[in-house]
Amino acid sequence: QVQLVESGGGLVQAGDSLRLSCAASGRTINFNAMGWFRQAPGKQREFVATTTGNGGSTYAADSVKDRFTISRDGATNTVYLQMNRLKPEDTAVYYCAANPFYSGALTYHYQYWGQGTQVTVSS
Secondary structure, three states: OOOEEEEEEEEEHHHOOOEEEEEEEEOOOOOOEEEEEEEEEOOEEEEEEEOOOOOEEEEEOOOOOOOOOEEEOOOOOOOEEEOOOOHHHHHHEEEEEEOOOOOOOOHHHHHHOOOOOEEEEEO
16 A cells, blocks of 8 residues: 655745655655645646656646756655745645556646645635
8 A cells, every 4th residue: 555645735925935845655666756746626626746767857837847846865765846936726625546567647647646735825
């Protein structure tokens, strides 16, 4: 059994920063890809960023690429999302996702999911 556990969410003001963490535990798996998605109320889950190959390659959505940075600690199977200059439209539940083989920007590219952590940005 593989578990992904997110942490670091919270309530912040516009312009603030937050750092999300996602730690994998349970059955040891070498994930090729670990990434982040988010889902705002009434909206579909959308891609935020992903990293492959122990952090050697990263890709982020256009809406966040100038403000968010994804990184990864391969030794601990932990992925981070540094979010700077947060905006109210970044308010969502942020989900960690992982896949042993594939990577991509669509939800079906990922096999394992965390329970999510709430990020709320007030104006």
